[in-house]
Amino acid sequence: MEVIILPSATEATLAGARIVARVVRESPHAVLGLATGETPERLYAELVRAHRQEGLDLSRVTTFNLDEHVGIDDAHPASYRRYMQEHLFRHVNLRPDRTHMPDGRAADLDAACAAYEDAIRAAGGIDLQLLGIGADGHIGFNEPTSSLASRTRVKTLTAATLEAIRARLPSGTEPPRHVITMGIGTILEAKRCVLLAFGERKAAAVAKMVEGPVTALVPASALQLHARTTVLVDEEAAGRLALADYYRDVQRNKPAWQRERDGS
Numbered sequence: 001m002e003v004i005i006l007p008s009a010t011e012a013t014l015a016g017a018r019i020v021a022r023v024v025r026e027s028p029h030a031v032l033g034l035a036t037g038e039t040p041e042r043l044y045a046e047l048v049r050a051h052r053q054e055g056l057d058l059s060r061v062t063t064f065n066l067d068e069h070v071g072i073d074d075a076h077p078a079s080y081r082r083y084m085q086e087h088l089f090r091h092v093n094l095r096p097d098r099t100h101m102p103d104g105r106a107a108d109l110d111a112a113c114a115a116y117e118d119a120i121r122a123a124g125g126i127d128l129q130l131l132g133i134g135a136d137g138h139i140g141f142n143e144p145t146s147s148l149a150s151r152t153r154v155k156t157l158t159a160a161t162l163e164a165i166r167a168r169l170p171s172g173t174e175p176p177r178h179v180i181t182m183g184i185g186t187i188l189e190a191k192r193c194v195l196l197a198f199g200e201r202k203a204a205a206v207a208k209m210v211e212g213p214v215t216a217l218v219p220a221s222a223l224q225l226h227a228r229t230t231v232l233v234d235e236e237a238a239g240r241l242a243l244a245d246y247y248r249d250v251q252r253n254k255p256a257w258q259r260e261r262d263g264s
């Protein structure tokens with residue numbers, strides 16, 4: 001796992017956006033895995049800026065979001081389709097038929113989950129998966145004790161995750177308890193993962209993900225088994241990393257050809 005510690009969330013966000021933009025420029029048909037929540041909001045704003053000011057072309061890109069709530073329509077404030085529309089989709093030239101979300105309104109949710117896996121496979125797999133991390137170490141909505149081999153399926157959010165989601169919604173709005181989420185096995189098949197984490201609230205989860213044992217109790221620790229994951233953190237989120245000085249040293253001494261290859 002490559003850990004890049006940057007002085008601020010803004011710098012970490014810009015580094016993440018540069019990686020995404022570069023993948024798209026090099027592979028105009030790239031398949032991107034997308035996340036929602038507070039963490040990637042500014043990254044999407046930066047992609048919108050790059051689209052408007054630098055001509056970043058997303059017209060041939062395909063996207064698959066990690067997760068969606070069960071049982072709500074796109075107008076619901078908790079809808080991740082709505083979030084994606086607001087933060088990215090309606091501001092750039094992505095083709096609507098190439099933006100995929102799990103279908104939380106399907107009559108047969110198991111079939112919808114299987115169809116999502118099929119669609120990812122049919123698109124050739126995910127080239128770059130963007131991830132946030134929950135304070136409990138979840139990725140996607142793979143809550144602690146999720147199988148490390150899991151595939152897209154319905155999950156029940158923990159009370160703490162539900163509260164974190166509720167806190168971002170207009171007061172009085174109750175988010176659904178259930179979601180469809182890509183599984184950990186699904187995420188691990190992405191060719192490259194970029195995980196962003198900001199703030200002291202994420203520091204314990206980040207340390208366990210990077211330096212703890214691989215365990216279903218910390219779903220993000222499964223990324224230790226992924227061959228190409230970059231973790232972009234600010235100083236606060238890096239606060240509990242035992243080997244932080246080593247990670248800084250690695251970045252200071254990163255060979256130019258690696259920087260060029262990674263776009264970081």
Ligand code: F6R
Binds near residue numbers: 036040
């Ligand atoms: C969202 C997702 C989640 C979030 C995580 C962190 O699509 O998959 O894993 O990335 O809950 O959320 P924020 O960024 O709001 O702290």
